[in-house]
Amino acid sequence: MIPGKGQGAxxxxxxxxxxxxxxxRDLVWEESLEKILELVEEKxxxxxxxxxVKFNAVExxxxxxEVTEETDxxxxxxxxxxxxxxxxxxxxxxxPGDDQVDIINGITDRETEFILSEMDFDDKIDVLxxxxxxxxxxxxxxxxxxxxxxxxxxxxxxxxxxxxxxxPDYISLQKDWxxxxxxxxxxxxxxxxxxxxxxYVKDTGRKLIGIVSLSTLVITDDDxxxxxxxxxxxxSENVYEDQEEVAADFTRYGFIAIPVVDNEFRLVGIITxxxxxxxxxxEATEDIERMAGVIxxxxxxxxxxxxxxxxxxxxxxxxxxxxxxxxxxxxxxxxSFEDALxxxxxxxxxxxMLMGTGGNTGSQASTLIIRGLATEEVDTGDALKILWxxxxxxxxxxTILSAVNFLRVCFLDGHGPMVALTVCGAMLFxxxxxxxIGSMIxxxxxxxxxxxxxxxxxxxxxxxxxxxxxxxxxxxRLFLGI
Amino acid sequence: MIPGKGQGAxxxxxxxxxxxxxxxRDLVWEESLEKILELVEEKxxxxxxxxxVKFNAVExxxxxxEVTEETDxxxxxxxxxxxxxxxxxxxxxxxPGDDQVDIINGITDRETEFILSEMDFDDKIDVLxxxxxxxxxxxxxxxxxxxxxxxxxxxxxxxxxxxxxxxPDYISLQKDWxxxxxxxxxxxxxxxxxxxxxxYVKDTGRKLIGIVSLSTLVITDDDxxxxxxxxxxxxSENVYEDQEEVAADFTRYGFIAIPVVDNEFRLVGIITxxxxxxxxxxEATEDIERMAGVIxxxxxxxxxxxxxxxxxxxxxxxxxxxxxxxxxxxxxxxxSFEDALxxxxxxxxxxxMLMGTGGNTGSQASTLIIRGLATEEVDTGDALKILWxxxxxxxxxxTILSAVNFLRVCFLDGHGPMVALTVCGAMLFxxxxxxxIGSMIxxxxxxxxxxxxxxxxxxxxxxxxxxxxxxxxxxxRLFLGI
Numbered sequence: 008m009i010p011g012k013g014q015g016a017x018x019x020x021x022x023x024x025x026x027x028x029x030x031x032r033d034l035v036w037e038e039s040l041e042k043i044l045e046l047v048e049e050k051x052x053x054x055x056x057x058x059x060v061k062f063n064a065v066e067x068x069x070x071x072x073e074v075t076e077e078t079d080x081x082x083x084x085x086x087x088x089x090x091x092x093x094x095x096x097x098x099x100x101x102x103p104g105d106d107q108v109d110i111i112n113g114i115t116d117r118e119t120e121f122i123l124s125e126m127d128f129d130d131k132i133d134v135l136x137x138x139x140x141x142x143x144x145x146x147x148x149x150x151x152x153x154x155x156x157x158x159x160x161x162x163x164x165x166x167x168x169x170x171x172x173x174x175p176d177y178i179s180l181q182k183d184w185x186x187x188x189x190x191x192x193x194x195x196x197x198x199x200x201x202x203x204x205x206x207y208v209k210d211t212g213r214k215l216i217g218i219v220s221l222s223t224l225v226i227t228d229d230d231x232x233x234x235x236x237x238x239x240x241x242x243s244e245n246v247y248e249d250q251e252e253v254a255a256d257f258t259r260y261g262f263i264a265i266p267v268v269d270n271e272f273r274l275v276g277i278i279t280x281x282x283x284x285x286x287x288x289x290e291a292t293e294d295i296e297r298m299a300g301v302i303x304x305x306x307x308x309x310x311x312x313x314x315x316x317x318x319x320x321x322x323x324x325x326x327x328x329x330x331x332x333x334x335x336x337x338x339x340x341x342x343s344f345e346d347a348l349x350x351x352x353x354x355x356x357x358x359x360m361l362m363g364t365g366g367n368t369g370s371q372a373s374t375l376i377i378r379g380l381a382t383e384e385v386d387t388g389d390a391l392k393i394l395w396x397x398x399x400x401x402x403x404x405x406t407i408l409s410a411v412n413f414l415r416v417c418f419l420d421g422h423g424p425m426v427a428l429t430v431c432g433a434m435l436f437x438x439x440x441x442x443x444i445g446s447m448i449x450x451x452x453x454x455x456x457x458x459x460x461x462x463x464x465x466x467x468x469x470x471x472x473x474x475x476x477x478x479x480x481x482x483x484r485l486f487l488g489i
Numbered sequence: 490m491i492p493g494k495g496q497g498a499x500x501x502x503x504x505x506x507x508x509x510x511x512x513x514r515d516l517v518w519e520e521s522l523e524k525i526l527e528l529v530e531e532k533x534x535x536x537x538x539x540x541x542v543k544f545n546a547v548e549x550x551x552x553x554x555e556v557t558e559e560t561d562x563x564x565x566x567x568x569x570x571x572x573x574x575x576x577x578x579x580x581x582x583x584x585p586g587d588d589q590v591d592i593i594n595g596i597t598d599r600e601t602e603f604i605l606s607e608m609d610f611d612d613k614i615d616v617l618x619x620x621x622x623x624x625x626x627x628x629x630x631x632x633x634x635x636x637x638x639x640x641x642x643x644x645x646x647x648x649x650x651x652x653x654x655x656x657p658d659y660i661s662l663q664k665d666w667x668x669x670x671x672x673x674x675x676x677x678x679x680x681x682x683x684x685x686x687x688x689y690v691k692d693t694g695r696k697l698i699g700i701v702s703l704s705t706l707v708i709t710d711d712d713x714x715x716x717x718x719x720x721x722x723x724x725s726e727n728v729y730e731d732q733e734e735v736a737a738d739f740t741r742y743g744f745i746a747i748p749v750v751d752n753e754f755r756l757v758g759i760i761t762x763x764x765x766x767x768x769x770x771x772e773a774t775e776d777i778e779r780m781a782g783v784i785x786x787x788x789x790x791x792x793x794x795x796x797x798x799x800x801x802x803x804x805x806x807x808x809x810x811x812x813x814x815x816x817x818x819x820x821x822x823x824x825s826f827e828d829a830l831x832x833x834x835x836x837x838x839x840x841x842m843l844m845g846t847g848g849n850t851g852s853q854a855s856t857l858i859i860r861g862l863a864t865e866e867v868d869t870g871d872a873l874k875i876l877w878x879x880x881x882x883x884x885x886x887x888t889i890l891s892a893v894n895f896l897r898v899c900f901l902d903g904h905g906p907m908v909a910l911t912v913c914g915a916m917l918f919x920x921x922x923x924x925x926i927g928s929m930i931x932x933x934x935x936x937x938x939x940x941x942x943x944x945x946x947x948x949x950x951x952x953x954x955x956x957x958x959x960x961x962x963x964x965x966r967l968f969l970g971i
Contacts, residue, residue, distance in 0.1 A: 032724065063722060065742050190707060197708035204686060204704065204745075221703060222686065225672060226679035240545060242514065258770055260547050261763030263686075263745065280762050281743030284769065288740055291773035292860055295780070299856035300849055310866040311857055312874060319878070320885040323853045327846060327886065331893055334842035335901065341838040342902075352831045356823040359844055359954060360816035364809060366845075367782055367950070371805045374781035375793055378774055384792040392794060396801070403802045404809065411813055419817065420824075468849070472841060 036066060040073055047074060047082050056089040064094065068101035075106055076312075084113035096122050100130040104137035105313065111142065120149060129174035129282070132161045136171075169253050170246040172286065173267045173276030178206040180219060182234035186227045193221070202279045205264045208237050215243065215266055215274040243268050246275055250286050255383065257283045294381055297460040298374060300326035326465050333469030340476045347480070347489040353422060354483060357430045358476075360412075365437045365475035368404065369445030369467050372397055376449040377459045387454045390447070397442040405438035429486045433479040440478065441471045518548060522555055529556055529564050538571040546576065550583035557588055558794075566595035578604050582612040586619035587795065593624065602631060611656035611764070614643045618653075651730040654768065655749045655758030660688040662701060664716035668709045675703070684761045687746045690719050697725065697748055697756040725750050728757055732768050737865065739765045776863055779942040780856060782808035808947050815951030822958045829962070829971040835904060836965060839912045840958075842894075847919040847957035850886065851927030851949050854879055858931040859941045869936045872929070879924040887920035911968045915961040922960065923953045 039058055046055035059067050067090070075083045087110055090098060099107065099122050111119050111134075123131055123146060135143050135158065147155050157175060164170030178196055180189050189206065197203050206224070208217040217237030227236055243266045244253050256265060257280060267276045296303060301322050305314065314322075341348070348354060376393065379385035385393065409431035416427040448466050449459035483489055521540050528537035541549050549572070557565045569592055572580060581589065581604050593601050593616075605613055605628060617625050617640065629637050639657060646652030660678055662671050671688065679685050688706070690699040699719030709718055725748045726735050738747060739762060749758045778785060783804050787796065796804075823830070830836060858875065861867035867875065891913035898909040930948050931941035965971055 063742075194708050197704060202704075203707065221707065222679060222684075225685065225703065225707065226676050258766045260545075261766065263762070280745070280766075284740045284743065284762075284766075287766065287769050288773075288864060291770075291777075292864065295773075295777055295856060295860050298777070299780075299853050301853050301857060311861045312867060312871060312878070316878060316881045316885065319882045320889075323850070323882070324886060324889065326853075327850060327890060328893065330845065330849065331842070331890065331897070334845065335897065337841045338838040338902070341841070342835070345834050345837070348837060349831050349834045352827050352834075353824070355827070355830060355837055355840075356820040358837075358840065359819045359823070359958070360813070362841055362845075363812065363816065363848075363950070363954065366848075367812065368805070368809060370781050371783050371808075374777060375783060378777050379793045382770060382774065385794060389794060396794070396798060399798045400801045400805070403798065404806060407802075407806065408809060408813065411810065415813070415817065420820070468845070472845065476841070 032066075036062070036070070040070055043070060043074065044077055047078055047086070052082075052085050052089060056086060059086065060091065060094060064097035065101055067094070067098045071098065071102065072106065075109075080106070080109045081113065084110055088114060088118070092121070093125075096125040099134075100126055103310075103313075104133075105309070107134050108137055108139075111138065116145075119146065127174065128157075128161075128176050129172070132158065132171070135162060164246065167250045168246070169244045169248040169250065169267050169278060170276075172250055172253065172278045172282050173246070174279070175276045177264075177266075177274075177277045178203050180206045180208050180233050180237075182208050182210075182217065182232070182237065184233045185229060186224050186231050186233070186236070187229040189219070189224055189233055190229075193224075202264055202277070205266075205277070207266055207274055207277070208233060209274055213273040215241075215268055215272060217241070218266065220263075241266065243272075244278065245270070251290050253278060254283050254286045254290060258287070290381075294377070294460040297458065298377060298464055300464055302326070302461065329465050330468060333465075333472065336469070337472050337476060340473060340480070344480045344483075347483065350489050351426070351483070351487060353420075353426065354429070354479075356420075357416075357433075358479070361430070361433055361437055361479050362472055362475045364408065364434065365441040365471045366468060368401075368438050369441035369471045370464065372400075372442045372445030373449050373463050373467050376446050377463055380449060380453055380459055387450050390450050393446050393450070394443065397446040398439065401439035401442035402435075404442075405435040408438060409434045425486045429479075429482045432486065433475075433482040436478045436482075437471075437475045440474050444470055444474065514548075518544070518552070522552055525552060525556065526559055529560055529568070534564075534567050534571055537568060541568065542573065542576060546579035547583050549576070549580045553580065553584065554588065557591075562588070562591045563595065566592055570596060570600070574603070575607075578607040581616075582608055585792075585795075586615075587791070589616050590619055590621075593620065598627075601628065609656065610639075610643075610658050611654075614640065614653070617644060646728065649732045650728070651726045651732065651735050651749050651760060652728040652758075654732055654735065654760045654764050655728070656761070657758045659746075659748075659756075659759045660685050662688045662690050662715050662719075664690050664692075664699065664714070664719065666715045667711060668706050668713050668715070668718070669711035671701070671706055671715055672711075675706075684746055684759070687748075687759070689748055689756055689759070690715060691756055695755040697723075697750055697754060699723070700748065702745075723748065725754075726760065727752070733772050735760060736765050736768045736772060740769070772863075776859070776942040779940065780859060780946055782946055784808070784943065811947050812950060815947070815954065818951070819954050819958060822955060822962070826962045826965075829965065832971050833908070833965070833969060835902075835908065836911070836961075838902075839898075839915075840961070843912070843915055843919055843961050844954055844957045846890065846916065847923040847953045848950060850883075850920050851923035851953045852946065854882075854924045854927035855931050855945050855949050858928050859945055862931060862935055862941055869932050872932050875928050875932070876925065879928040880921065883921035883924035884917075886924075887917040890920060891916045907968045911961075911964045914968065915957075915964040918960045918964075919957045922956050926952055926956065 039061065043055045043058050046058065059070060062070065071083050071086060074086065083106065087095060087098070099110065102110070123134070135146070147158065150158065161170065178193055180192065184192070193203055193206070204221045206219045206221065207215060208219065210216050217239045218241045219233060219237045223236055242256060242260060242262070244256065246267050246269050253265065262280065264277050264279045266274055267278060269275050293303065302325060304322055305318050376385060412434055413427050413431045416422050416430050417424065445467050449463045452459045452462045521543065525537045525540050528540065541552060544552065553565050553568060556568065565588065569577060569580070581592065584592070605616070608616070617628070629640065632640065643652065660675055662674065666674070675685055675688070686703045688701045688703065689697060690701065692698050699721045700723045701715060701719045705718055724738060724742060724744070726738065728749050728751050735747065744762065746759045746761045748756055749760055751757050775785065784807060786804055787800050858867060894916055895909050895913045898904050898912050899906065927949050931945045934941045934944045
């Protein structure tokens, strides 16, 4: 969280702001980007800087990213160094990891020191996580001992857990304070705290015993004591809780912040909602990519364009290779049926449709279940209900698709009724089985504590292909006697 | 937003809360659920109620949902009516739309009136949107005229726009007030306002001219004037802005609330972050489902299990039927090659693999691009960069898969080198073309202002299947001379 992100505290006030606000911000941003790129092209960095500072930190960071992409990181570094000091710290916090590293390599040690000393603690940790170890060591050398210990603790939390999302900057209140004393304390501490919207009350053993929102403090009379208004029935997260679970709790309860405690229930930090917005988007992206058979081995925040060709290929190959093994079996099923196929070669023309429909209809079911599991709408305990539902959906869809295909095979393709029965009978059963397989595999994968989004699709593809072909050839034997 | 959702103002304080908080809340919740279900089974509603009220409103609503699912909505209505009045209002706001309608049908008009009068304005609108028109009319009759007009305005905003997410309850400040006057005003108004964390300053024409965060007010000296600390460079949304765009701005800037203005830049309401958490999740779910060929025609918040079999079938059929048309072409390609195929029938065994790999590798590319477009990581302007990247990825992956298959065809299946060359040559070009098609179609769909998630997959499936078969048969002609 950058200071002032809650709207209302961007440190600059600008004469032209109102004019801008009246129009479409995105349009203004686009126009300025073009102007800035031109100025950078002509090496008029000071005038480009003047254009930049018309925007807030988030937007300046986005503009600098574009400059890096369109021209060179060196131009970005020059522009960055020309920014007012206070702005540069905020902008730095908003830049992607790669650009942060490049900028640190391009500025002096003193500038790095200044930026890191001014940054919020959780942003600082994010930067240090991205930097090479030797630079981190150099930075830590110059850090006061107490903070160095804290930084090391934070750097050691496993990736994607609550500990890596939290900040140790929060407002602590004493339970015997009056509201007046509490508000005075916030006034003194406030500027440095990550968020002052929720305040925390600890006992003598640093255990969290209650929370008070700033809004409660503001609307309560001055002489009431904190302990009489604090909420003792709060939700907290363990420091090792997975970030996906933390995000689910934010969505579930709609909180602005959630306290993070260690195994002894001692308060170690807080997570604020703005960091969770990114997590929710990241987790959705990860699930979507996994469902399409793309595994992000890199596990970085790199965008599509920033990821190298090699990394892209590496992320996509495993699933394709696993399916190669599955296709050996599909091939064997077809080979064993080769003689019959050459007898009625027209059956081959329907293979893509039957296998494709099986795959598509199966993945419709699996996607709904995988997403339902992720948003906690369904659970492995609902297996029987889901099975019964998908059975009926499968019969319904299978019947309709079969009827449509009966017309096609007989009237469009001009085959006899027996070929039509083979194709349509196969279609009906393939759809039903694909729906059942597609809905059950994610539940089984979830039951054995693996990620359904990761495993389900290759498994469903291979099983449903083999099942589709087997059903098709069985129908051919039944109706055509081959 | 229910009152107190910011943690710290759930209206009850409970002796046993601390014990509960020490343990895993989910576990406690599960145990209580079992106990409540047993008590309901034995018709011991009062004791079930006593168990319920140990939880907060969000959790009580979840428990009641489970009761509805496991037993009967009538039991839920009985339990609901036994809840303390203030709790029942909060719980009601958290229930899903279907349950809200059932409860309103099961309680007296006076109870309905009480609940609706106590609810926050935006929650009330959500409920009224779900209710049948005749019940809405009955409720509106008893509403004061000024509020009735406001309700009608809100009910008339198109679905999924900023207007349906916002609340008119916000804190207005005068620019000439001192901080002390502002805080006193918040103290008087505060309890009823949706959120007090950001306050808004309007000019005499109701135009929004500045915003001040509560934290700024708290940490600023009492005699400073609002106009001297208000931020005039704020981000706002137009009332007709799509909810997806609004969510993107929340993620981009990390705001707690965004003001909503009409075309004349007059403040009409505010949107708070907690309503956006749901939107982000909904939009991700919609995209994921659309990518799998499931279109939610219902556009309701109904979960998988709540959706009827008919609705499920309806949501899934269109895409399957469109593909049926595509498969007619695939069939025609195969039929035109039937004679050659019956000559070298073993070629059929590789068809599923080649078409399947084409589809999978194409959908890997399309998924990354569709998601990239949704999160604004890539843009239609990046088309050339993407094309060049996917070309190289395609060559890399295609070469590796071809090499693996060369070994399979020659040594596992025992075919000659010409069959192997046919299959592997086809594989290489199919992968390359599938990557290019998969990455370009979403960009084209986006360019013509349609939703890439909705259109891209059927288009890619049909094109890539036809391309795969054509390449395969071309290779067969080239290497096998058939």
